Amino acid sequence: MIKYLLIAIAIVGMGWMLYPLVADFQTATELNALATEYVNGSMNDLNVPNVVTAVVVTYRGLDTLGEVTVLFLATAGIGFLLRRKGHPTGKRRPGSEILKIGSAFLAPLIVLLGVYIFTHGHLTPGGGFQGGVVIASGMLLLTMAHIDFKFSHTLIHWAESLSGFTYVLIGLLGLLLLGVNSFLDPRFLAGGKWLSLFSAGAVPVIYSFIGLKVGSELSSVIDSLQDGGNEV
Amino acid sequence: MTEILILVLLILISIIAAIYAVLTKKTINAVIASGVISLMASIIFLLVAAPDVAMTEATIGAGLTTVVFLYALKHVKGGEDD
Amino acid sequence: MMVMICGIILILIGIWAMLSRKNIIRIIIGFSIVDTGTHLVIVAIGYVKGATAPILDASIQMGNVADSGMRVLSKVVDPVPSALVLTAIVIGLAVTALLLAFAVRLYRTGHSLNINDYEEQKW
Numbered sequence: 001m002i003k004y005l006l007i008a009i010a011i012v013g014m015g016w017m018l019y020p021l022v023a024d025f026q027t028a029t030e031l032n033a034l035a036t037e038y039v040n041g042s043m044n045d046l047n048v049p050n051v052v053t054a055v056v057v058t059y060r061g062l063d064t065l066g067e068v069t070v071l072f073l074a075t076a077g078i079g080f081l082l083r084r085k086g087h088p089t090g091k092r093r094p095g096s097e098i099l100k101i102g103s104a105f106l107a108p109l110i111v112l113l114g115v116y117i118f119t120h121g122h123l124t125p126g127g128g129f130q131g132g133v134v135i136a137s138g139m140l141l142l143t144m145a146h147i148d149f150k151f152s153h154t155l156i157h158w159a160e161s162l163s164g165f166t167y168v169l170i171g172l173l174g175l176l177l178l179g180v181n182s183f184l185d186p187r188f189l190a191g192g193k194w195l196s197l198f199s200a201g202a203v204p205v206i207y208s209f210i211g212l213k214v215g216s217e218l219s220s221v222i223d224s225l226q227d228g229g230n231e232v
Numbered sequence: 233m234t235e236i237l238i239l240v241l242l243i244l245i246s247i248i249a250a251i252y253a254v255l256t257k258k259t260i261n262a263v264i265a266s267g268v269i270s271l272m273a274s275i276i277f278l279l280v281a282a283p284d285v286a287m288t289e290a291t292i293g294a295g296l297t298t299v300v301f302l303y304a305l306k307h308v309k310g311g312e313d314d
Numbered sequence: 315m316m317v318m319i320c321g322i323i324l325i326l327i328g329i330w331a332m333l334s335r336k337n338i339i340r341i342i343i344g345f346s347i348v349d350t351g352t353h354l355v356i357v358a359i360g361y362v363k364g365a366t367a368p369i370l371d372a373s374i375q376m377g378n379v380a381d382s383g384m385r386v387l388s389k390v391v392d393p394v395p396s397a398l399v400l401t402a403i404v405i406g407l408a409v410t411a412l413l414l415a416f417a418v419r420l421y422r423t424g425h426s427l428n429i430n431d432y433e434e435q436k437w
Contacts, residue, residue, distance in 0.1 A: 051368035074408035125283035304414035
């Protein structure tokens with residue numbers, strides 16, 4: 001009884017903490033000054049039509065670098081907790097006929113869609129994070145359909161480390177070519193034509209490497225959780 | 233007007249799914265209900281003009297999170313229900 | 315406004331799930347409900363009434379304002395909350411998977427997922 005009372009007190013207290021957020025909130029009718037600056041700067045300086053991409057890659061680039069690091073640490077933790085010595089022993093049920101044929105047709109298309117999403121991240125909705133996730137779901141389809149399907153772990157590790165390394169290297173290149181205060185500044189490549197694939201400086205390059213990194217990390221997360229590691 | 237109606241419907245579905253996820257006895261039902269919440273949230277994101285977020289939420293929330301939960305449930309057979 | 319209230323209700327339901335359930339997997343499900351609710355609240359803060367998505371293509375009006383270059387004239391939503399939520403969702407998946415990996419390891423050593431069976435950490 002006292003437990004339910006305590007839970008009720010905790011929820012009511014949390015609601016009371018969040019109440020001012022609702023009470024004082026009014027849906028904005030125009031953009032605030034910072035967002036206006038980002039929208040216009042994305043058009044004039046960076047030549048990026050998708051403003052969200054401009055914020056993620058350039059204006060908050062250091063933030064994104066930190067997030068990618070958090071993702072890497074979480075993946076490393078999962079790999080450590082569910083590590084396996086020797087070959088898997090547990091039996092798995094093979095995928096059904098429909099799943100096998102469907103995955104042979106769909107998996108290449110899904111991976112291609114993922115690559116399309118992250119190379120066009122500066123033009124259309126999407127980008128490295130979404131494209132990486134789509135690639136990981138293609139890998140998930142293959143894992144579900146074929147019991148003996150294994151990623152090449154060396155390839156995954158190399159893709160992950162190299163893309164992370166290149167991401168930092170491109171950031172440092174901006175620092176080198178454009179002078180101080182320009183870490184992760186993509187403007188050292190030409191701006192290009194508005195709304196064309198090869199435009200917006202280094203933004204699509206950086207976002208493609210983020211996409212590769214996110215895709216390989218999430219694929220290895222799925223692989224570890226599917227495998228489950230050793231029995232203790 | 234229709235947009236408001238759709239929004240109210242989606243919000244109601246997601247709240248009902250959340251309450252069901254708390255109250256149900258079987259864990260696998262709760263996993264599916266949390267997938268439903270994420271799917272509804274992704275359509276809400278589309279309606280409030282954030283297509284990037286909607287894409288991410290649809291693939292991660294409704295797809296990968298559900299599968300990750302199911303893989304974890306596979307490894308804890310016998311202890312998953314209350 | 316409605317979206318923000320929905321997000322706050324989801325946060326409260328998730329906290330209720332985390333506090334009232336005994337099973338560790340159910341606690342993690344509560345955590346993921348809190349996650350979704352927080353994302354809804356943050357996106358609702360960035361919404362501008364009657365605005366479109368911040369993708370500057372042919373449907374967006376742009377014009378020249380005297381001595382300040384090209385300016386966007388039609389209404390777009392705030393891109394900063396969208397960008398923050400975008401990364402937060404991906405991190406949320408990784409953190410949920412990490413919690414589940416902990417739960418699987420705990421089940422391997424203790425053969426139970428009931429949180430009351432793990433009392434050695436209590437003080």
